[in-house]
Amino acid sequence: MNISIIIPTLNEVANIRRLCAFLCNNQANDHYEIIVVDGGSTDGTIDSISDLRKVTIINSHIASRAVQMNLGAANASFDVLYFVHADVTLPYTFYADLQQALVNYHVGSYRYRFDSTKWLLRINGYFTRFSMLWCRGGDQTLFIQRSLFDQLGGFDEYFSVMEDFDLIRRAKKLTHFYIIPKEVIVSARKYEHNHYLRVQWANMQAFRMYRNGVKPEVIRHFYKESLKLATY
Numbered sequence: 001m002n003i004s005i006i007i008p009t010l011n012e013v014a015n016i017r018r019l020c021a022f023l024c025n026n027q028a029n030d031h032y033e034i035i036v037v038d039g040g041s042t043d044g045t046i047d048s049i050s051d052l053r054k055v056t057i058i059n060s061h062i063a064s065r066a067v068q069m070n071l072g073a074a075n076a077s078f079d080v081l082y083f084v085h086a087d088v089t090l091p092y093t094f095y096a097d098l099q100q101a102l103v104n105y106h107v108g109s110y111r112y113r114f115d116s117t118k119w120l121l122r123i124n125g126y127f128t129r130f131s132m133l134w135c136r137g138g139d140q141t142l143f144i145q146r147s148l149f150d151q152l153g154g155f156d157e158y159f160s161v162m163e164d165f166d167l168i169r170r171a172k173k174l175t176h177f178y179i180i181p182k183e184v185i186v187s188a189r190k191y192e193h194n195h196y197l198r199v200q201w202a203n204m205q206a207f208r209m210y211r212n213g214v215k216p217e218v219i220r221h222f223y224k225e226s227l228k229l230a231t232y
Contacts, residue, residue, distance in 0.1 A: 001099050003032040003143075004076030005084055008068035010039040012086035015187070017048045019086055024054045028095035032082075037072040039063030065138070066155035066163035073146070073154060081149055083142045083164075087187035089115070090141070097180050098143050106148045107171045108178030109140040116188040120196050125186075129179060133172075134207055138164035139186045148175065161220040162210045194227045202226040 005023060009016055016036065023034050037058045038046055049055050058075055060068045073081050080102060084090065091097060091110075101108055113125035127135050142164065152170050155163045171177060191199050202223055209219045 001031065001080060001102065002078040003080045003082050003095070003098060004073070004078045005032050005034050005082045006069055006072035006076065007034070007036045007084050007086055008039065008065045008072070009036055009041060009045050009086050010063050011041045011043045011045060013041070013043045013045045013048050015087045016045055019084070019088070019090075020049045020052050020055050022090065024052055026092065026095065029054065031095055033077055035072045035075060037068040039068055064157065064160050064163075066157045066159050069163075070154045070157065073149060076146070079146045081144050081146055083138065083144075085139055085141070085186075087189065088112075088139060088141060089185035091182055091184065093182075097182060101143065101178055101180055102145070105178035106175050107142070107144040107168075108180060109136065109142050110180045110182055110184045112140045112186045113183045114188040114191070115185050116191070118188075118191075118196075121188055121191060125183070128183075129181070131177060131179065133165060133169055136165060136168050136177075139184075141184055142168070144171070158216060160216045161223060162206065162216060165207070165210060190227065199227060 007016070007019065020034060020036070023029065034055045035058060036049065036055055037060050039060050040063050046057055049057070058071060060071050069083055080098070082098065111125065111128040114121040128140060148171065152167060156166050159166050168177060206219050206223050209222065
């Protein structure tokens, strides 16, 4: 089984080298390609990985995860697409985990935990083992068979934010969404730059706005104004 790993980036110089080096050095690296789709970084993101020959770099003229991930999928060689955020740390066994999951399932994700010992963030991570839509998100990574991805029409580029929730919502109408009973590690940087309750409030408001059909650009503006964000 071969996998196309697609990583959207925007000013991720602090994270992208670590992730790509891990992927290049993993023992399963003959079974996947690595595609980084950059949305116009100005911090040296691309320069930091330009020497990694296994990494294909694609430049997107639009800084939008939905656009960037669709562009990566359009340039992918394989029938399994795996979407990964730049600030995520994958289990060393991720390839074997996906291989096992894909025997029976067409789409799914991991659970996650934060790179923090704060108990409130541990609670957040605990809930990612459950299947409710509000417990999901792109930080958990997302694997999907290309046939299902194409059937869904990929990520809806109407969504400049919440594109991952939208794809998962549509996928769950067609098939079971599988949660791998292991964890990826997610950066707690959003919480480090903002008060925990403020981030939780912003997350809940953004999800409510999405469910009520508020325009994505309005949600994105609200989220960026509510929080200090390092990227996107």
